[in-house]
Amino acid sequence: xxxxxxxxxxxxxxxxxxxxAGEADARAGGGFSGGSRGMRTFSPPPMTxxxxxxxxxxxxxxxxxxxxxxxxxxxxxxxxxGFFGGGLLGGLAAGFLGAGLFGLLFxxxxxxGMTGFGSVLGLLLQLALIFFVARLVIGWWQRRNVPAFAGGxxxxxxxxGPGAAGFGASAAAAAPLTIxxxxxxxxxxxxxxxxxxxxxEDLVKLRELATPEMVSxxxxxxxxNASRGVVNEISQPKLLQGDLAEAWREGETDYxxxxxxFSLIDLMVERATGRIVEGDASHPAEATEVxxxxxxxxxxxLLSAIQQA
Numbered sequence: 001x002x003x004x005x006x007x008x009x010x011x012x013x014x015x016x017x018x019x020x021a022g023e024a025d026a027r028a029g030g031g032f033s034g035g036s037r038g039m040r041t042f043s044p045p046p047m048t049x050x051x052x053x054x055x056x057x058x059x060x061x062x063x064x065x066x067x068x069x070x071x072x073x074x075x076x077x078x079x080x081x082g083f084f085g086g087g088l089l090g091g092l093a094a095g096f097l098g099a100g101l102f103g104l105l106f107x108x109x110x111x112x113g114m115t116g117f118g119s120v121l122g123l124l125l126q127l128a129l130i131f132f133v134a135r136l137v138i139g140w141w142q143r144r145n146v147p148a149f150a151g152g153x154x155x156x157x158x159x160x161g162p163g164a165a166g167f168g169a170s171a172a173a174a175a176p177l178t179i180x181x182x183x184x185x186x187x188x189x190x191x192x193x194x195x196x197x198x199x200x201e202d203l204v205k206l207r208e209l210a211t212p213e214m215v216s217x218x219x220x221x222x223x224x225n226a227s228r229g230v231v232n233e234i235s236q237p238k239l240l241q242g243d244l245a246e247a248w249r250e251g252e253t254d255y256x257x258x259x260x261x262f263s264l265i266d267l268m269v270e271r272a273t274g275r276i277v278e279g280d281a282s283h284p285a286e287a288t289e290v291x292x293x294x295x296x297x298x299x300x301x302l303l304s305a306i307q308q309a
Contacts, residue, residue, distance in 0.1 A: 026232045026278065027266045028198035028218060028306075029289060034060035035214050035305025037257065037292045038250045041065075045245040045290055051259035051309035055290040058305065062213050177249045179256055184242070186301045187258050187293060192237040194303055195264055198222075199234030210303040211294065230268050230277060236284060237264040245290060254295050259309060261288040 033056040037045075041063040045055055190209055197205040201222050206215050225232055242260040249255070263286045267279035279285070292305035 026268050027234055027264060027287065028195050028221075029291075030266075030287065031308065032060075032217070032221075033058055033307040034217055035292065035303075036061050036063040036211070037305050038063070038248075038253065038255050038294070040246075040248070040255070040257075041305070045257045045259075045292075045307070048243045048245050048259040050241045050243045050261050051245070051288055051290055053309060055259075055307040055309050058307065060217065061305075177247050177254055179244055179247045183256065183301065184258075187242065187256070187260070187291070188239045190293065190301060190303055191239055191260060191262060191291070195234045195237040199232060201231065214303055214305070225268075226271075229271050231271050233265075233267045233269050235265045238262060238284070240286070252297050255292060255304075256294075256301070257290060257292040257305075259288065259290050261286065263287075 035041075035058065037043075037058070041058055041061050042065050044057065047054060194206065194209050197209060198218055203215065203219055203222070206218055210218070222232075240261045240263055242258055245257040245259055247254070247256040263284040265279070265281060266285045267281060268277045269275065270277055288309045290307040290309050291303060292307075293301040294304040295301045
């Protein structure tokens with residue numbers, strides 16, 4: 001009986017701690033690491049002065065490991081190559097595969113319709129041919145899809161003035177992408193606007209500030225709050241410190257990952273009564289997170305990932 005009571009007490013304590021930990025970070029993206037960073041989605045961003053510890057790995061993403069973003073996978077023209085790609089090699093591989101499939105369909109074996117392949121030696125030659133072509137295709141495909149990334153950038157503080165523009169001399173030579181003061185201003189603005197829109201449960205506004213993937217995650221969290229009868233009220237977001245972790249280009253899509261330490265009033269409030277169930281209305285809470293932004297075709301920056309630091 002004593003052992004059962006001890007076990008029950010331990011389980012109740014663990015549940016209470018888990019609930020408290022989940023509720024302690026109620027802001028937009030609080031306690032959550034998810035989204036997409038293009039080809040670097042599952043690669044850890046470099047540590048910075050603002051976030052000296054390794055960022056939490058992406059836990060939820062619509063990007064699959066090794067998948068390239070749509071803007072670079074099919075090229076800038078938007079045309080989609082076949083599985084074997086284009087060119088002579090692609091056509092040759094597709095031809096062999098087609099011949100084999102037709103042979104199977106008509107009951108002649110994989111290459112039964114080809115003269116001289118009826119013996120065991122012919123079968124071995126067929127298998128060797130398939131293996132050779134497959135290796136050629138795989139090797140060609142991998143070489144074709146090696147990304148040409150821009151080099152990583154040294155950290156820059158958002159408040160370091162005009163000197164913050166760009167990557168620095170060593171990285172600029174390898175990276176055509178330049179992050180300037182206007183970009184840092186946009187990142188700071190997005191930090192505040194995303195938090196305020198999340199606190200207002202304004203999904204229409206969030207769609208203007210974040211990728212559809214991130215908006216779907218926010219909507220899911222807001223729905224959970226609604227089902228529990230609470231609302232996450234957020235106000236007074238303020239960037240305290242921020243610096244660039246890395247920036248790169250994939251096709252016509254730019255990415256920038258920045259570490260940000262910020263403060264905000266973060267409250268959980270009962271919808272029915274307005275009673276504060278969590279948070280301090282008088283003292284702002286502080287948090288440090290790593291946000292990734294993306295922009296397409298020279299458009300506006302959008303939030304595409306959040307990682308806990």
